[in-house]
Amino acid sequence: MDEMTCELRKNMLKDLFSDENYHPMKLKELCMLLQVPKDEREALKELLDQMIADGWVSMTGDGRYTKPGHDQVTGVFMGTARGFGFVRAEGADDDIFISEKDTAGALHGDIVLVRLLRQATRTKRGEGQVLKIIRRANDKIVGTYDKSKKFGFVIPDNAKISKDIFVRSEDSMGAVTGHKVVVQLESYGNAGKNPEGRIIEILGHIDDPKTDVLSVLKAENIPVEFPEDVVRQLKGLKSSVTAGEMDGRRDLRGLLTVTIDGEDAKDLDDAITISMENGIYHLGVHIADVSYYVQEHTPLDREALRRGTSVYLVDRVVPMLPHELSNGICSLNEGCDRLALSCLMDIDAQGRVIGHEIAETIIRVDRRMTYTAVDAIVTAHDPGVCRQYEELVPMFELMKQAADVLRRKRQERGGIDFDFPEAKICLDADGFPVDVRPYERNAATKIIEDFMLIANETIAEDFFWQELPFLYRTHETPDTEKIRRLMDMIAAFGYSMKTNRREIHPKEFQKLLGRIQDTPEEALISRLALRSMKQARYTTENTGHFGLAVKYYCHFTSPIRRYPDLQIHRIIKENLHGTLNEVRQAHYRKILPEVAGQSSMTERRADEAEREVERLKKVEYMSSHIGEIYTGVVSGLAGFGMYVELENTCEGIIRLQDMDDDFYYYDEDAFAIIGEMSGVSYTLGQSVRVCAAEADKMSRTLRFVLAD
16 A cells, blocks of 8 residues: 555544444454455555554454454553563553463563553552554564474573574574574464574574673664665765865864763764853853764665664674764864854853854864863862863863853752762673773763753754754653652651652752762662653653753754754754755654654663663673672562672672571561561661672573671
8 A cells, every 4th residue: 555545544444443333343344344455455454553553443352443442552562581571551650460371472572452451559550461462573582592302492582581482403503502593483472382483693602702792782673784875875975074065164163172071982972162251151062063974865864763873882882873974074083173063052150041052163173081081180180180281271170160050050940860870891802891890970071961961951942932843852750650659668768758749840859869868778769769750752842851850952962873963953954044944844744753753762772782781791790700798788679589789780689588597578568578587677778798699691680698
């Protein structure tokens, strides 16, 4: 079906299902009623599946199509290692529990239609039954091969896929036990039968430290190599800016300009200029003009949208754009003329932007600075470092002063600043982790963060009031029920938060974080607070950002590594040129919803890959430290045991059955694990000494036992 026929048929079906005289029909009956030719029946089925996913159509238990009922929802199936799962429906406060017998063979990530068997209450989740699998999440799965004489099984790396994949010997590609492989699914099985497949790629052996990262990339469907048409397009790329490309741009090369990034960063997409006059800060945030080189509808653009974001892993970066762009002509390298899109802001002593301008510019970075060096200047006032950058020291001190003003203003309005220690994982030449330690933000990272936030906020507000099509970064108010649960948990530590009947103000989170600062439970309660919030996403409607406590926000400052930034650069530039007419606005209104959805999806995919690689490298690191004693804090409690996080950020579980000779149980009301005979209790945030007992690379988990 062409697009017009598809839309006409969709509208016809909507009218049909809404008719009060309509009775639920099976696909064959619908085809006869609508006189659909045999060669178009599969297309009609796909259209109906899409309408189910969009919430326009529902399905009865015996496969008849009807209008949506109150007892049916569509959502994403989230599996567990134990076979049961949950369905997350768009807009629902809580997930729906699905027992193993009611999964209908759904695998983790599948889009499914669910019939509610029991409505949710305050204390219990709703329960449902999968009626139909609308769309499969994966046709390929990455896992570890286990060989038998005549067949084998692939054990999925993703523990949320609870069933192993059966592989006949002739479909194994000669894989041996322990090989990491990619298996193409031939059948998805059902509640009583395993999926079946054939191996299409052998990645390497599980003991090879470089195989594990590749396995994660394959499992998350993250593309690594660039396609041939992208490579061909790069051949005509110039390595420097020409005089003709500078025409019509504001020349800012005379301003003292710096980049501030990590020591290892190569894709430098933001630069800073700052000065002060009559009590007003003149802050320039200059962003690489990537959209000049990545034109709409080109192979580069299509591939950038497909990737959505760069992925930063422990041992590598999988870039959104090829290195010729990300590390070359688009990177704001020291001493090089570069095209930029600049947000020039005037900021008063209270942190208010009292004027701004957006301009296409030409800049030249005078110095490539690191967070470490700038922090040594503005925090430690290190004499040696200050002498090395003597001519820049006044600029950095002014940056610190301006950033402090902006941060104070953000704190006054209630902006939430989660300051978790990130893990710094050091690898040897073979990719094996030799050290894991906390890596915390310093004053320099916060300066850049503050400047990028105010630029993003300023751009978003500008385009909101112009009422032009745009992409926003939004973060919704947390669900009331999740806030109630959080308040119950923090009450166990003696903390509280104020709420009204409908919502909570972000300032309450900020106050809580302030009260727990430098306490043993700080990291734990911060994580609990973060988990109570919704996930930020990209949208075409501006609904504000709860976490930042702002009405207007977007992502403008990283077009090298994020597609939404690149997308809005095009809109901004067309607006500057006066070419954003009604036709172009209609074009953007048409494509932006898909861009927002794709960008949100690829962001989640990248986050998941980054977490998985970090987890497996921590397990690899701890595998060399079995039997050693560590101090940690209780970071989680469950019916089967407690989680403990070490000072180096590695987290493991202590199972109840491994806890002395006493009978321990989890008391939900007390938020504690208690020994029945001894009365000894373990609570969230409590310091404990543990011994590393097991590091399981297959499941990527650590097991601890209590140390004597």
